[in-house]
């Protein structure tokens with residue numbers, strides 16, 4: 628049975644062959660933001676897959692929404708990428724968490740002065 632490893636957290640989830648990453652994450656209670664219900668139109672479910680991951684090739688809708696350059700860099704839409712074997716996913720950092728981390732880093736730099 629294929630498996631997805633979600634990072635950060637190194638959470639491993641067994642999935643069905645051909646299942647989308649978004650669906651698998653949802654079953655595993657891993658939150659990936661989305662607004663369009665998995666139709667490939669909101670681009671909120673962007674993730675990164677590691678280069679050696681076995682996922683379906685991007686279809687036209689995904690190419691149109693995120694572009695060839697991003698696809699080459701490993702970005703995929705979780706609602707469009709289907710699992711075909713072992714997959715390693717890097718989830719984007721939560722925006723609020725990123726803002727708090729950036730603020731703490733700035734404060735840390737100011738305290739050093």
Ligand code: FES
Nearest residue numbers: 661667669670706
């Ligand atoms: S859920 Fe909207 S593009 Fe994937």
